[in-house]
Amino acid sequence: MTEAVPSRGLDAQGHIAREGSLARVRHEFQPVVAAARERIRDLFGPRLHSAYVNGSIPRGTARVGRSDVDLLVALREEPTEADRAAARALIEGLDDAFPQIDGGGTLLYSRTRLLSDLETHDLGFFVACLCTPLLGEDLAERLPRYRPDSLLARETNGDLARLLPRWRDRVASADDSEAALRPLVRFMSRHLVRTAFTLVLPRWNGWTSDLHEMADAFAAYYPTRAEQLRAAAVLGYGPRGDRAILSSYLQDLGPWLADEYARVHGVKAPRPEDA
Structure with missing residues (x-):
């Protein structure tokens, strides 16, 4: 059976389909993603629950020298100010090392916050539909499917x-x-x-x-x-x-x-x- 082609970003059941994939990352940006994965693992160690890349890079639409790198990191506990400083330094380091990107940002949250009822239709949607897994358990498996309502x-x-x-x-x-x-x-x-x-x-x-x-x-x-x-x-x-x-x-x-x-x-x- 031929797989149905999503219509306007929706699957056959009318849910919003996840938009990115590591398979779509252009070769120019693959070293950026690989470096981000390793640096996130080194920075947060056992406190890391999962990490994601989002934006134009996993959509395959990034432009060399003009696109930024966008990351989301989920920790097993609430992030500290030191964690936020480390996340900023992570982006600065990537920006310095890779001329193909123009800055970026890292969102930093606890696993509990991302899976909370309050965030189901905001950060939860963001993770499930707009983020591509890099490390750890994919939180999308614990979140609902979303409709454009x-x-x-x-x-x-x-x-x-x-x-x-x-x-x-x-x-x-x-x-x-x-x-x-x-x-x-x-x-x-x-x-x-x-x-x-x-x-x-x-x-x-x-x-x-x-x-x-x-x-x-x-x-x-x-x-x-x-x-x-x-x-x-x-x-x-x-x-x-x-x-x-x-x-x-x-x-x-x-x-x-x-x-x-x-x-x-x-x-x-x-x-x-x-x-």
Whole structure:
């Protein structure tokens, strides 16, 4: 029997299919992934439960010299500040060693947090559908299957209103250099496009992590904001260190999107760090 081809990122039962695989990693990035695996094992030793790579590298869409490396590490206990510092140093070391990547990030959580009821439709979804296993037991085996519904939309990106004040503080404290502003433009562009996509997720009835496809999906339902989202998608892949872009996000697109999200899907359940 021929295996069914996923439609819009869904399997034959309408669940969101896991999007990445180590088999899809382009040969230029295979040394990066191998080094990440070894360095994570060395850093965390027996405290490590599992580790994952996510983003464009396991999707096979990474671009040499422009794509970052994104990792998630699950520990057997709650991470400490020393663990977070080690995770930052891990990325800095990879960035220095491999010119084919442009920075990156490591998410660090306990196994308990990732499997908690509170995180089932946020971090749990992230692990099960958007992360590719590198080390240890795959937590996806302990998580449910996911559909592109309003609950998933609310719990993944329904916290934009809470984030905007923090973003304003970050922008206000940044200097006007390209080095300071470019990462902020990339981060906020990607976050806003992904939030706009999950706003229409149940109606579009599918999943993609491609920013341009996300913007196009959103544009079908909010044509008056289509140009803004498509421009943000471009900046998510090729950011410019321009404070005017950040101001437009914080004064216009971000507040509008936060209000519309709350109206359509409600507000994400608070997390401990929101207290």
